[in-house]
Amino acid sequence: MGEAPPANPAAAKADKAYNPQALEKKWQAKWEADKLYRSVIDNSKPKHYALTMLPYPSGDLHIGHWYAMTPSDARARYMRMKGYNVLFPMGFDAFGLPAENAAIRDGIHPMKRTFQNIERMRGQLKSMGAMFDWEREAVSADPTYYKWTEWFFIQLYKKGLAYRKRSPVDWCPRCNTTLAREQVWGDDRHCERCGTPVIKKDLEQWFFKTTQYADELLNFEGLDWPQTVKTLQTNWIDRSEGAEVQFRMASAQAPTVTVFTTRPDTLWGATFMVFSPEHPLVSEITTPENKAAVEEYKAQAARQSDIQRGAVDKEKTGVFTGGYAINPVTQKQIPIWIADYVLMSYGTGAIMAVPAHDERDFAFAKKYDLPIVPVIQPEGSSEAPVLESAYVGAGVMINSGILDGTPVNVEKGRKNPSIAKTLDWLQAQGLGKESVNYRYRDWLISRQRYWGAPIPMIHCETHGWNPVPEDQLPVLLPEDVEWKPTGESPLKLHPTWKHTTCPVCGGAAIRETDTMDTFMCSSWYHLRYLSPQDDAAPFDEAEYNYWMPVDTYTGGIEHATMHLLYTRFFHKALRDIGLVEGNEPMTQLRNQGMVLGEDNEKMSKSRGNVVAPDALVNRYGADTVRAYLMFFARWEMGAPWDSQGIEGSARWVRRVWTLFTDRQANTRMEASAEEKRELRRKVHQTLKRVTHDFESFEFNTIISSLMELLNEMHRAREAGLTGSAEWAEAVEIYLKMMAPIAPHVTEELWSQLGKPYSIHQQAWPQVDEAAAKDDTLEIPVQINGKVRDRIRVPAEAGEEQIRAAALASEIVQKYLEGKEPRKVIVAKGKMVSVVL
RNA sequence: GCCGAAGUGGCGGAAUUGGCAGACGCGCACGACUCAAAAUCGUGUUCCUUCGGGAAUGAGGGUUCGAUUCCCUCCUUCGGCACCA
Structure with a gap:
């Protein structure tokens, strides 16, 4: 194709100028028309499933979304050039409170608002120029999606992993709903979404038995995950090894009480017991003369919030119940107290108190003048210590019958010889058994809200709870709903929706009006991407077998103990049900940091420090925004935004444009062989670094290496190299290295060079080691x-x-x-x- | 209190295994181009200096020929957990 002479010089000049807005639109349209990013099963290539956490459709794409997604996209593009068949899907986590709160505020139905927001955000996401395969888009609030969320609930229910229980749960008074333990944050125990301090309510709710997988969730074998995430999850589950010991009550008719202890070896030093004020046996063991004081204390404890009760430096309080238990090894009668430092929610709600060797018990014993019997003699000391404080160090057992003389170290569990010996002995005597306790709780999934996936359960007076028959799924959300100022769920208030028939007897029955925690939807979205239109199954088996597991998962660390733990649980549950294979859903995890406002604070509308990506794209083009987000900070760290700093990335892209569109070969001088060799060396050294840095997610140094090479190429141009084969190679490799970062401008320059479409289908260049070598x-x-x-x-x-x-x-x-x-x-x- | 991450110029950051500290960029200064400005291009830019050098990676100590990197103590910031028996 010959070049027509320009109609007028001004137009020719405009053609040469870098115009990102026009060329980005042009290529995005062409890629879409050509289905360039359509991912289909191809058994001739190795697969790579790259996944970035899906956004909530708030209505506006945030710079944080760009920061999370564009480097992930660049890496996915790099993998594609490396020869992998790459799947990089996108969707929307579309249920949730904000849309419903907005509906209450201004009367727009959450469905309408959500799907409008999705429409808008889809357009914004497309402006990134990412390689999302939009034909695989999944939206969790779509009935074709939540049908399967409901179906999974039923499968978990049938497997015995979902159950209903009355218990004290965390309630957000502002969101008007219960929350999972993971969604309660901070010292003041506030709601993760709206920041309001939560209160306790006693409610009957649905739970998933996440604790059944506690031990397995602690095993990260084979997972390339950041250590910090593994540590956060491990601490969250907080496994502690110890024993359960039975204590008989002094009055023969009272039942035996079990306590959990990590120090069964100090049993001989247990001089009293403490029950949580909520412990069910408290009224039974309380004697008539203590009843008034006990009731008063219980009422007072109930009034106090967990925060007040949990204050560490608070002085210990408690009252004597008048009841006694028998220490099973000393056979002595020991008094039973109640105190709010013993929590009903951990262990058995009752403890054996060993004041000599536990700081809390010591403080309590001192205050109420209870006996203190040392059973550990510190190392190097020849007599029992006179205690000023609890002794928690190593030593030798004393006053402990069969244990006397056994060494004690500071380890927990069987690594401590005194504990190991006690465990065996207790078991042999039938007094107790080895036991493990977790801080981890079962996942509370009920939400008293409208905008979520309905819990597909039906309650009949005669037959109790039964799942909705699977051929009746999905249980659709009714559209004709109203919100009352009471904050109650419109599903509960709807005149007809909850009335149905019992699947067992056909008689009148009531639907569950609670919906599911949205983390349930996001626990399996990576599976829905496999076949989002599939109406016969949640996901297609062939797609599953080809694409799963997710090879690279990227997202924020704030989900360490929420989404990332839930989705691991979910996968293991599905595995045990027989729906999926493998132990883990995501092999590799990488967390990006956060982009802060220019004032170094978290971005928020109220602070007025929000950076709007749309404005930046309008001004600089997507390629520059992408490049700057990859360049300005270490990805996993994040940094404050710098509106001047982006100029540097804009300059870089423009300099590439100007240098590579300059067809005027500088032929005034003949470049020397040494200069040519020098250029090749720099090109291949850069390629080596860039390849290494893509592998290890070091995006910032990829770009600085490319900037360095560009500076070198400017010098090479001055030296007269632009006509040489070495120059042509340099330009070609440069564009390929830059393509994952700036997909539009590289495609344009590639096409201007007359190279075959598309640059994004080219193979990643090979390092010529000989050329890269220094002489x-x-x-x-x-x-x-x-x-x-x-x-x-x-x-x-x-x-x-x-x-x-x-x-x-x-x-x-x-x-x-x-x-x-x-x-x-x-x-x-x-x-x-x-x-x- | 416990667990974890981080601390390098005015700023963001770089430094494969212990081997030239400050790559790359922002900002700033000066110069070229311009009537002028912007843009662009070029040069310089850790601090101190008696111009010989000297000091410096949160502080102090240690190991080493050599430490931003390894070890110990401490400080600061951020994140998580917290009367968890």
Whole structure:
């Protein structure tokens, strides 16, 4: 195709200018028309499932979304050029409170608002130029999606993993709903979404048995996940090893009480028991003369919030119940107290108190003048200690019958010889057994809200709870709903929706009016992407077998103990039901940091420090925004936004444009062979670094390497290299390396060079190791630890040669003053160190 | 209190295994182009300096020929957990 002469010079000039807005639109349209990013099963290629956490459709794409998604996209693009068949899908986590709160506020139905927001955000997401396969889009609030969320609930129910229980639960008074333990944050125990402090309510709710998988969730074998996430999950589950011990009550008719302890070896030092005020046996053991005080204390504890009760520095309080238990090893009667430092929600709600060796019990015993019996004699001491405080260190057991003389260390569980011995003995005596306790709780999934997936259960007076028959799924949300100022769920208030028939007897029955926690929807969205239109199954088996597991998952660390733990649980549950294979859904995880406002604070509308990506795209183009987000901080760290800093990335993209569109080969001089070799060396050294950095998610240094190479190419251009084959190679490799970062401008330049469409279907270039190799090396010479000179040696120079060259240096000779050096250390290729 | 991450110029950050601290960029200064400005291009830019050098990666100590990197103590910031028996 010949080039037509330009109609007028001004137009020709405009053509040459970098116009990101026009060229980005042009290529996005072409890619879409060509289905360039459609991912289909291809058994001839290795697969790569790259997944970035799906957004909630708030209505506006935030710079944080760009920061999370564009580097993930660049990495997915890199993998594609490396020869992988890459799946990089996108969707919307579309149920949730904000849409419903907005509906209450201004009367717009959450469905309408949500789908409008999705429409808008889809457009914004497309402006990124990411390689999302939009034909795989999944929206959790769509009935074709939540049908399967409901179906999964039923499968978990049938497997015995979902159950209903009355218990004290966390309630957000502002969101008007219960929350999972994970959604309650901070010292003041506030709602993760709206920040309001939660209160306790006693309600009957649906739970998933996440604790059944506690031990398995602690096993991260084979997972390439950040250590911080693994640590957060481990601490959240908080496994502690110990024993359950039975205590008989002094009055024969009262039942036995079980306590959990991590220090069964100190049982001989248990001089009293403490029950949580809520413990069910409290009224039974309380004697008539103590009843008034006990009731008063219980009422007072109930009034206090968990926060007040949980204050660590609070002085311990409690009251005596009048009841006694028998210490099973000393056979002594020990008094039973109630105190709010014992929580009903951990262990059994009752403890054996060993004041000599537990700080809390010690403080309590001191205050109420209860007996303190030491059972551990500290190392190196020959008599029982006089206690000023609880002794929690190592030593030797005393006053402990069969345990006397056994060494004690500071380990928990069987690593401690005294505990190991006690466990065996208790078991043999039938007094107790080895036991493990977790802080981890079952997942409370009921939400008293409208805008969520209905819990597909039906309650009949005669037959209790039964799942909705699967052929009747989905249980659709009614559209004709109203919100009352009471904040109650419109599902509950709807005149007809909840009335149905019992699947067992056909009689009148009532639907569950609670909906599911939205984390239920996001626990399996990576599966829905596999076949989002599938009406016969939640996901297609062939797609599953090809694409799963997710190879690279990226997202924020704030989900460490929520989504990331739920989705692991969910996968394991589905595995045990027989629906999926493998133990883990996501092999590799990487967390990005956060973009802060220019004031170094978290971005928020109220602070007025929000950076709007749309405005940036309008001003600079998506390629520049992408490049800056990858360049300005270490990805996993994040950093404050700098509206001046982006100019640097804009300059870089423009400089690439200007240099590569300049067809005027500089032929005034003939470049030397050495200069040509120098250019190739720099190109292949850069390629090596860039490849390494893509592998390890070091996006910022990818771009600085490319900037360096560009500076080098500017010099090469001045040296007259632009007509050479080396130059052509440099340009080609440069564009390929830049393509994942700036997909539009590289596609344009690629096409202007007359190369075959599309650059995004090209293979990643191969490093020419020979070309990348340095011929000579500059090696610093240290004298007594300070760099005093640099020598240049051939790259292949041996230790002896380097040593000789260093000692021959004039400067080194000067320092030596004719003497022999005490020592010369040669670090090959790196450094010579001379010690005088 | 416990667990974890981080601390490097005016700013964001770089430094494969212990081997030239400050790559790359922002900002700033000066110069070129311009009537002028913007844009662009070029040069310089850690601090101190008696111009020989000297100091410096939160502080102090240690190991080493050599430490931003390894070890110990401490400080600061951020995140998580917290009367968890």
